[in-house]
Amino acid sequence: MISIKSSLSFSLVLVMFGCATAPPPPELLDARKAYERASKSLAAQLAPAELDTAQQALAKAEKSYEEEGPEAPTQDLAYVAERKAQIAEVTGAKVAADRDSKLADKQFKDAQLEGLDKTKQELKSEKKARAEAEKKVAAAMASLAEMAKVTEEDRGMVITLSGSVLFKTGKYDLLPIAREKLNEVATALSGSNYKAIVIEGHTDSQGKPSDNDTLSLKRAESVRSYLVSQGMPSDKVSAKGLGSSRSIDDNGTPDGRANNRRVEIIVQPNK
Amino acid sequence: MSRKLATRMVWVVTIGLSLVACGGAPPPHDALTAAQSGVKGAEVAGATEDPKAQLHLKLASEQIAKAKQLMEDGDNEEAALVVSRAQADADLALAYAQAAKSLKQAKEADEQLGKLKKQLKE
Numbered sequence: 001m002i003s004i005k006s007s008l009s010f011s012l013v014l015v016m017f018g019c020a021t022a023p024p025p026p027e028l029l030d031a032r033k034a035y036e037r038a039s040k041s042l043a044a045q046l047a048p049a050e051l052d053t054a055q056q057a058l059a060k061a062e063k064s065y066e067e068e069g070p071e072a073p074t075q076d077l078a079y080v081a082e083r084k085a086q087i088a089e090v091t092g093a094k095v096a097a098d099r100d101s102k103l104a105d106k107q108f109k110d111a112q113l114e115g116l117d118k119t120k121q122e123l124k125s126e127k128k129a130r131a132e133a134e135k136k137v138a139a140a141m142a143s144l145a146e147m148a149k150v151t152e153e154d155r156g157m158v159i160t161l162s163g164s165v166l167f168k169t170g171k172y173d174l175l176p177i178a179r180e181k182l183n184e185v186a187t188a189l190s191g192s193n194y195k196a197i198v199i200e201g202h203t204d205s206q207g208k209p210s211d212n213d214t215l216s217l218k219r220a221e222s223v224r225s226y227l228v229s230q231g232m233p234s235d236k237v238s239a240k241g242l243g244s245s246r247s248i249d250d251n252g253t254p255d256g257r258a259n260n261r262r263v264e265i266i267v268q269p270n271k
Numbered sequence: 272m273s274r275k276l277a278t279r280m281v282w283v284v285t286i287g288l289s290l291v292a293c294g295g296a297p298p299p300h301d302a303l304t305a306a307q308s309g310v311k312g313a314e315v316a317g318a319t320e321d322p323k324a325q326l327h328l329k330l331a332s333e334q335i336a337k338a339k340q341l342m343e344d345g346d347n348e349e350a351a352l353v354v355s356r357a358q359a360d361a362d363l364a365l366a367y368a369q370a371a372k373s374l375k376q377a378k379e380a381d382e383q384l385g386k387l388k389k390q391l392k393e
Contacts, residue, residue: 104380
């Protein structure tokens with residue numbers, strides 16, 4: 001009887017040893033940790049189904065541990081439970097990334113539309129500004145034609161201003177009315193594309209030729225510096241004094257001499 | 272009835288029970304097939320391009336091989352457990368692969384948006 005008793009108790013001990021008294025296997029500890037992490041991650045909100053599956057898998061492993069002990073199949077169930085928890089966590093991260101992508105795509109499209117609108121608006125206002133500038137130039141050209149002779153010649157467009165309008169006799173300071181006229185000239189030329197502008201001063205043949213040369217140069221320079229002060233590029237505008245060397249009318253009559261006293265602005269076209 | 276006989280009977284019952292517990296399970300063919308297609312699916316989803324996904328893909332493949340060996344040896348119960356591990360690793364590999372793709376896309380979308388915003392400011 002002793003041997004029957006001892007084998008029975010040996011079997012009993014084996015069964016008991018298999019139960020909950022043994023410490024949990026590392027797989028189960030890992031699974032618990034993984035589930036804890038997942039339940040605190042984005043998965044709680046973004047992957048609830050996966051998290052629920054993970055919870056069930058962990059519960060199954062825990063039950064197996066209580067009923068069957070720490071060996072197989074507890075280890076396998078815990079191994080699976082750990083991975084289910086990891087799946088829940090990483091799925092949460094994936095859903096969050098998808099959400100971010102969608103948001104960024106929408107913002108991208110919105111920004112594109114906004115940019116398109118802005119570009120259209122800019123083009124519109126640019127066009128408007130250009131039209132206004134052209135109109136201004138045309139108006140200036142028209143009023144220039146009224147107060148000065150404008151001719152197209154081989155040397156370019158020639159704007160002829162009468163000397164008596166610009167200066168007092170023998171002087172080279174611009175009269176106030178001259179400034180107004182030159183403003184029109186500057187406006188009219190602001191929109192056009194030219195290579196260079198030459199300002200020529202001319203006198204009648206009365207008086208000493210050397211005085212006439214000096215006066216005509218000083219007058220041309222007065223006009224030049226005024227135009228430059230109005231924004232015309234100084235490197236493109238030059239001044240010359242030609243005295244009476246290029247008379248265009250009879251120096252024997254008062255009218256002819258008045259015509260010869262002049263300033264010519266020659267606009268050389270850009271080819 | 273002698274003591275010897277009684278002792279023997281107890282042992283026979285104990286060993287017999289444990290044999291039933293082990294050898295009686297059918298081979299886990301379906302679960303094995305499912306785990307194998309799980310591995311394929313994860314590969315298609317790009318699991319070989321992400322380090323974490325790649326690790327679990329490897330674990331899944333190794334365990335599938337192990338399960339096959341166990342089935343050949345007739346240990347179907349152990350094979351079923353190993354197959355369940357393989358399936359879990361294949362599923363995790365797929366999840367990692369998909370998440371890596373989504374994260375990459377999100378990063379790209381964010382960069383595109385940043386570039387556009389910068390352009391618009393100019």
